[in-house]
Amino acid sequence: MSPASVSSAPTEVHQAASIFALKKSQDLQAQSVATLLNSVATPPAASNPLHLGANVDVRA
Template identity: 60%
Template sequence: MSDSMVNAASSASANNPVPLVMLRKSLDLQAQSTLSLLQAIPQPASVNPAHLGQNVDVKA
């Protein structure tokens, strides 16, 4: 969302608070939708065997 849209909604809220309320609701809805989409992404399966990464070579 551009700064000009936020500024326009903010200046309009002095006379009429409805545009600012609608902007906030729209941003909240977008945030919820984005969070839902991110949570729906499946976690990648490990491609390495389980024993890899268990030991550290400190003598190198």
């Protein structure tokens, strides 16, 4: 084994561990976002007549 390959081995292990940690972090964030989005309730449909609220008088 050459000295260059021995000195690069820790760097490769560190890079692999960093990539693994990054992917794990992204997976956890994706799960958190999915949970948050699923917890948001959809607003109920309006039961008002179609003409009600169509025009708003902005002058006081």
